[in-house]
Amino acid sequence: MIPIYEESADHLQIVKQNSIHIPPHLHQSIEIILVTDGTLVAGTGIDLFEMHPGDLGVIFPNLIHHYQVFVPGTNRHVTLLASPAYFGIYADFFRNYEPKNPVISKEQVPPNVIYALKNLMEINQEHLYSSPDFLNPTHGNKNVPELPPQDLSGLSEAADMAAFPGVSAAPPAAQNRKASSQQRSSRPDASNDRAAIRSAAVTSGPNHATHTHDSIKGAVKPEKDARSSRLSEQLTAACLNTLNHSFTQIILASCLPLLKLQKRTDLKDHDIVYQTAVYISAHYREDISLTTMSQALGISQFALSRVFSGVFHQNFNHYLNDVRLQHASALLADSDRSVTDIYLDCGFQSQATFNRAFQAKYHMAPRDYRRQASLAAQ
Numbered sequence: 001m002i003p004i005y006e007e008s009a010d011h012l013q014i015v016k017q018n019s020i021h022i023p024p025h026l027h028q029s030i031e032i033i034l035v036t037d038g039t040l041v042a043g044t045g046i047d048l049f050e051m052h053p054g055d056l057g058v059i060f061p062n063l064i065h066h067y068q069v070f071v072p073g074t075n076r077h078v079t080l081l082a083s084p085a086y087f088g089i090y091a092d093f094f095r096n097y098e099p100k101n102p103v104i105s106k107e108q109v110p111p112n113v114i115y116a117l118k119n120l121m122e123i124n125q126e127h128l129y130s131s132p133d134f135l136n137p138t139h140g141n142k143n144v145p146e147l148p149p150q151d152l153s154g155l156s157e158a159a160d161m162a163a164f165p166g167v168s169a170a171p172p173a174a175q176n177r178k179a180s181s182q183q184r185s186s187r188p189d190a191s192n193d194r195a196a197i198r199s200a201a202v203t204s205g206p207n208h209a210t211h212t213h214d215s216i217k218g219a220v221k222p223e224k225d226a227r228s229s230r231l232s233e234q235l236t237a238a239c240l241n242t243l244n245h246s247f248t249q250i251i252l253a254s255c256l257p258l259l260k261l262q263k264r265t266d267l268k269d270h271d272i273v274y275q276t277a278v279y280i281s282a283h284y285r286e287d288i289s290l291t292t293m294s295q296a297l298g299i300s301q302f303a304l305s306r307v308f309s310g311v312f313h314q315n316f317n318h319y320l321n322d323v324r325l326q327h328a329s330a331l332l333a334d335s336d337r338s339v340t341d342i343y344l345d346c347g348f349q350s351q352a353t354f355n356r357a358f359q360a361k362y363h364m365a366p367r368d369y370r371r372q373a374s375l376a377a378q
Contacts, residue, residue, distance in 0.1 A: 011083045012244045014120045019075035023312040023319070024066040026277055029081040030094065031065075032251060033057035034117060038075030041068040044102055045265070051077075054106025056113065058255050061087075061094050064274050066311075078117060086248045090256060097261040110254040116247040123243055272299060272307050284323045285347045290316045321357050324348060328358065332366055333373035339366050 011029075019040045033042065035051045042049045042057050043066045051057060059065050061084065069075050087094055275297050280288075293316075294301045304316070312319050324346040331342045343354035343366075358366050 011081075012086065012120070012124070012248065013081045014078065014117070014124055016076060016078045016121070019067065019069050019077050021069060021313070022067040023314070024064050024273055024277055026062055026064050026274075026281070027081075028061050029083050030061055030087065030252070031057075031059035032078075032080040032082075032117070032255075033059065034078040034114075036076050036078060038073055039069070039071045040075060040077055041070060042066075042102065043068065044098075047101075049101060049103045051103055052106070054109065056104045056106075056109045056255065057102050058099060058104065058259060059102055060098050063098055064271075064277055078121070080117065080120065080248075080251070082244075082248050086245055086252075088245075088249055088252070090252050093256065093261070096264060098264050099259040100262050101260065104255060104258050108258055110258075113251050113254045116250040116254075120244065120247050123240060272297075272303060273311055275299070276304065276307050280320060280323055284320060284327070285345065287347070287349065288320070320347075322361070325357060325361050328354070328366070329362065329369060332370040339370075342366075 016036065019035075019038065024043075033040070033051070033056065035053050035055050035057075037053060040051045042051060042059070044059070044063055048068075049057070084091065276293075279293055279297060283293075290301055290304060294304055297304075308314060308316050308319055314322070328342050328346045328348075331337055331345070332339075335342075337345075339354075340351065343351055346354075348354040348357070355365065358364075358369070362369055364372070
């Protein structure tokens with residue numbers, strides 16, 4: 001799941017998931033967090049911000065952040081990750097500023113933000129299963145139950161409105177437009193009849209034009225069907241992309257004015273946590289060790305060890321392997337590269353070491369993981 005060190009130029013992920021402890025990390029995406037159940041503590045820099053149901057967090061790109069859960073019980077949230085291609089006119093703001101407090105309280109969250117999140121969740125549901133580790137961040141953690149796929153369904157329906165507090169299924173303006181449209185369509189008007197005829201012709205199916213042709217001159221050539229199918233897929237992908245960008249821009253335009261921004265603090269040269277996360281994200285493919293990292297950063301091994309145990313809650317080797325395995329699992333799920341290419345690209349020196357580490361984290365072999373990801377994507 002997170003941290004994300006390899007991001008495509010135009011990628012969006014949204015999912016409702018269990019809230020768990022996630023160590024400090026950074027990525028190039030904008031991250032939107034909406035708490036739906038229980039509590040979640042978000043940390044940026046040295047500050048902690050407690051979040052409750054309905055609260056929204058906006059994490060700027062390339063900022064060290066982490067999450068903690070202190071209260072037992074049901075703790076869940078919606079996560080939206082949008083790559084730089086979605087920043088639009090706000091790219092400079094993200095590059096030069098950061099929020100003093102990234103959390104917007106439930107009372108201040110605009111209804112259209114919730115509406116946009118609902119729609120993003122709905123239109124991307126069928127595409128989420130390409131990354132099972134992102135869908136189930138608790139995968140491999142026996143202490144927390146995994147989220148079944150059906151938990152994602154129906155989020156835009158009235159029965160599940162409680163998942164996004166205090167918001168109707170559509171903005172009032174949209175409801176008014178719908179009512180007006182229904183009134184106009186109920187009028188006995190010849191133009192409506194003509195529109196209905198045109199609509200019937202358009203919506204009779206992707207091959208509506210060939211239906212009449214078939215009835216007169218026989219079957220359509222297979223290559224024409226294939227061409228039509230490819231065109232339909234391209235159009236669907238283009239529409240999905242446009243909707244993703246539009247709803248993300250709605251969220252950004254609505255949330256950014258509510259945040260008090262400040263110039264980015266220059267921590268790059270003296271903040272050990274920042275230097276540690278950046279160094280590993282840049283060098284995890286290489287044969288690095290705590291000693292080589294200490295020498296490269298000019299920081300004592302003792303100080304680095306304290307960062308890993310006190311902040312990351314794991315030792316250097318464990319953290320490094322986690323980063324490598326997260327990248328490897330993404331490649332297994334989303335590419336057809338060989339297992340050998342993947343483990344070498346992720347910094348593992350042998351397949352035996354890779355298999356052992358992968359089995360320990362995911363409780364299955366890499367090929368089984370790829371097979372499961374492929375089935376889930378169908």
